[in-house]
Amino acid sequence: MFKSLKYNARLSVAPMMDWTDRHCRYLHRLLSGRALLYTEMVTAPALVRGGALHLLAFSPEEHPVALQLGGSDPEELAQAARLGGEAGYDEINLNCGCPSDRVQSGTFGAVLMKHPGLVAECVAAMRAAVDVEVTVKCRIGVDDQDPETVLPQFLEQIAGAGCQRVTIHARKAWLQGLSPKENRDIPPLDYDLVHRMKARFPELHISLNGGIDTLAAARAHLEAGLDGVMIGRAAYHQPADILCQADPLIHGTGEASDPVTAARAMLPYIEAHLASGGRLHQVTRHMLGLFAGRPGARGWRRMLSEGAVRPGAGPELVEAALGQVAG
Numbered sequence: 001m002f003k004s005l006k007y008n009a010r011l012s013v014a015p016m017m018d019w020t021d022r023h024c025r026y027l028h029r030l031l032s033g034r035a036l037l038y039t040e041m042v043t044a045p046a047l048v049r050g051g052a053l054h055l056l057a058f059s060p061e062e063h064p065v066a067l068q069l070g071g072s073d074p075e076e077l078a079q080a081a082r083l084g085g086e087a088g089y090d091e092i093n094l095n096c097g098c099p100s101d102r103v104q105s106g107t108f109g110a111v112l113m114k115h116p117g118l119v120a121e122c123v124a125a126m127r128a129a130v131d132v133e134v135t136v137k138c139r140i141g142v143d144d145q146d147p148e149t150v151l152p153q154f155l156e157q158i159a160g161a162g163c164q165r166v167t168i169h170a171r172k173a174w175l176q177g178l179s180p181k182e183n184r185d186i187p188p189l190d191y192d193l194v195h196r197m198k199a200r201f202p203e204l205h206i207s208l209n210g211g212i213d214t215l216a217a218a219r220a221h222l223e224a225g226l227d228g229v230m231i232g233r234a235a236y237h238q239p240a241d242i243l244c245q246a247d248p249l250i251h252g253t254g255e256a257s258d259p260v261t262a263a264r265a266m267l268p269y270i271e272a273h274l275a276s277g278g279r280l281h282q283v284t285r286h287m288l289g290l291f292a293g294r295p296g297a298r299g300w301r302r303m304l305s306e307g308a309v310r311p312g313a314g315p316e317l318v319e320a321a322l323g324q325v326a327g
């Protein structure tokens with residue numbers, strides 16, 4: 001099964017706007033050699049018109065890395081996917097789960113759960129444009145849809161268009177009345193439904209997303225038959241808890257990593273970023289949670305967050321802050 005997939009995608013870090021930029025992904029890759037990393041969503045119109053091309057840049061170390069696109073026009077998405085393929089992404093993912101107003105106004109994101117035929121057209125057009133895999137991230141439904149009915153119909157359509165892998169955020173999006181943040185917490189999770197979809201579509205690689213905040217929980221879903229687990233907020237806020245043990249515990253290969261070593265390995269990356277005109281805090285803001293729950297975490301966070309925005313701040317701040325946590 002899944003012979004055409006280049007990697008097994010047992011664990012992925014979710015696409016998160018303003019969070020999973022290239023600096024964040026570089027850090028996450030130091031913590032796990034195997035986790036699949038997603039970009040922030042980039043809209044197809046922005047890429048095709050040229051305004052967002054800089055968002056495609058990434059470091060070779062980030063592989064495997066997937067580009068998430070937002071859009072609903074098959075031709076535009078095909079062009080954007082082509083740009084992503086040329087940039088070297090391992091996968092192009094279509095966002096059918098994001099409920100924000102801005103996204104709804106362009107008829108993409110979660111509202112696409114109401115238009116499975118259009119999603120299938122988009123997937124087919126994207127597949128025709130690139131050699132790499134085209135995947136979908138979706139919800140179980142939106143508004144008053146009945147997930148038991150619409151989710152299997154949605155999966156059938158996208159699978160028919162050649163999508164072999166889908167990540168399902170196991171809650172509905174309510175398109176009216178909830179903020180994007182509330183839409184990540186308030187609609188109830190239905191993990192069972194996602195497990196039932198795996199039984200119904202055994203050929204589809206199905207990853208579960210939503211509310212998973214420990215590796216033990218991730219493993220339990222994998223052992224119960226799902227193909228992958230995607231973790232968002234917990235991976236960002238407690239990257240060491242989620243990613244340091246991920247290679248041995250989830251992929252059954254490789255060594256556990258260590259946050260102090262990862263922080264030191266960020267230093268050359270930070271130097272290169274500063275040398276190219278970047279600012280320290282653009283990188284270190286993603287490192288604030290590196291020692292979450294460990295002794296000295298508060299001092300680390302405070303030193304980095306206060307110091308990194310000062311003019312001229314450089315890698316020596318990270319070394320100094322490590323004095324708070326490294327025994």
Ligand SMILES: Cc1cc2nc3c(=O)[nH]c(=O)nc-3n(C[C@H](O)[C@H](O)[C@H](O)COP(=O)(O)O)c2cc1C
Binds near residue numbers: 068096184212230233
């Ligand atoms: C700050 C933030 C930004 C997000 N941006 C995106 C996005 O660009 N595309 C997307 O599909 N989902 C986005 N999400 C949703 C996550 O990918 C994920 O589905 C959600 O957080 C649930 O997973 P979790 O409970 O493990 O965090 C975002 C979530 C957060 C917290």
